[in-house]
Amino acid sequence: MSVLHVVSVSGGKDSDATLFLALNRYPKSRVIPCFADTGNEHDAVYEHLDYLEAALDIKIVRLKANFERQIARKRLFIARDQRTGRDDRGRKLRWSNKSKRRALEALHPTGNPYLDLCMWKGRFPSRKAQFCTQELKRDLLVNFQMDLVDAGHRVVSWQGVRRDESLNRRNAKLFERLNPRLYAYRPLVDWTAQQVFDYLRERRLIPNTLYKQGMSRVGCMPCINANKNEIAQIAARFPGHIQRIAEWERLVCAVSKRGFATFFNKELHTDKGNDQHVHATNCIESVVDYARTTRGGKQYGLFESHIDVSECASAYGLCE
Ligand code: SF4
Structure with a gap:
């Protein structure tokens, strides 16, 4: 029975350092880097994975969820829905004929895992x-790791988790036994973000751009x-991603029973009972407008609305 080391790679600095540590400690034949494509x-993430493969002479396994079966089942469910009754706000529970037509027209697998999941x-x-997540x-x-376990291997799951990253992770363990032949190993639990960047720099590995x-x-x-500043940065630097989310909101609205769905749930509204109002204040365009403001969303920021997209804005001072 061999021991395999599966490293979760995200394209971020922490998983880069974790992968490098694993490759330094074990032969390549026993290290399996894995990326789950959302x-x-x-x-830049795909480009960074290509860069890692070339720089480290490795192959990264790329996994992608598929929701074709679930979508086919949901189409049947909607087409046959005959439920009666009302929810706690007095709204009808069943799909109206109009919402059925709207949903069945739009509800088809697109091949994009994130969008298909939301639809x-x-x-x-x-x-x-x-x-x-x-x-x-x-x-x-x-599932990937359990398949290896079922094939007779012991598996160590390497995870680039740091305790100072978030409250959720403050108690992350260095080593954990998850089942008799599956273990989690988190070599960076006590590292800071700066230590990770320093480690990569010393080994001449370039972090994601x-x-x-x-x-x-x-x-x-x-x-x-994403926080307000990140949304403002994305809107300024990568407007195509905001347009894509707007299109996704249109599609997910079309397949939802009430016809309303927004990517962010920023509580930018006070009237929770009015779907239309909640949608209008939370849709991506409104959230981007909000992100460009300062002082609790009341005033447009001089900096945020004029982000210089040519400048390095790294929160870690990489250009210092
Ligand atoms: S929590 Fe954020 S990063 Fe994680 S899968 Fe959801 S949207 Fe993506």
């Missing part, structure tokens, strides 16, 4: 219902948890 990535669910993920990343990686373009982390572009 379909909501910046091109299947009829909504976007939110901080309280962060199903994107589970469906697009965690499940894929766990997104760090020089205002992004403090590499992940979905945008992430549902």
Whole structure:
């Protein structure tokens, strides 16, 4: 029985350093770098994966979720829906004929995991219902590792997690036994972000270029948890991503029962009972407008609305 080291690669600095540590410690034949493609990535992520493959002479396994089956089942469900009754706000529970027609026309797999997931669910993920991480990343990686376990290997899952990254991660363990033949190893738990950059620099590995373009982390572009400044940076530097989200909102609205769905859930509204109002204040265009303002959203910022896209805006001072 061999021990395999599966490294979760995201295109960010922490997973770069983790991968480098694994390759330094074990032969390449026992290290399997894995990337879960959400379909909501910046091109710089794919370019960085190509760069890693060339620089380290490795092959990164690229995983991608597929929701064709779930979408086919949902189409059947909508077409046959006959439920009666009302929800706690007195709204009809069943799909109206109009909403059925609208949804069935739009609800087809696109091949983009993020969009297909949201169309299947009829909504976007939110901080309280962060199903994107589970469906697009965690499940894929766990299934991949369990297949190796079932094939008779012991598997060590290398994860580039740092305790100072967020409150959720403050208790992350260095080593953990997840099941009799699957272990988690997090070699960076006590590192700071700056230590990671220093480590990469010393080994002449170039971090993802997104760090020089205002992004403090590499992940979905945008992430549902992006803060005001990140949204303003994305809108200024990568407007195509904002347009794509606007198109996704149109499609997910079309397949949702009430006809409303927004990518961000920023609570920019007070009237939660009025879907139309909530949608108008939370849709991507409104959130971008809000992100360009200062002082609680009341005043347009002199800096945020005039971001110089040619300048390095790295939150880590990479150009210092
Ligand atoms: S990066 Fe954000 S949007 Fe993407 S899967 Fe993670 S939580 Fe969801």
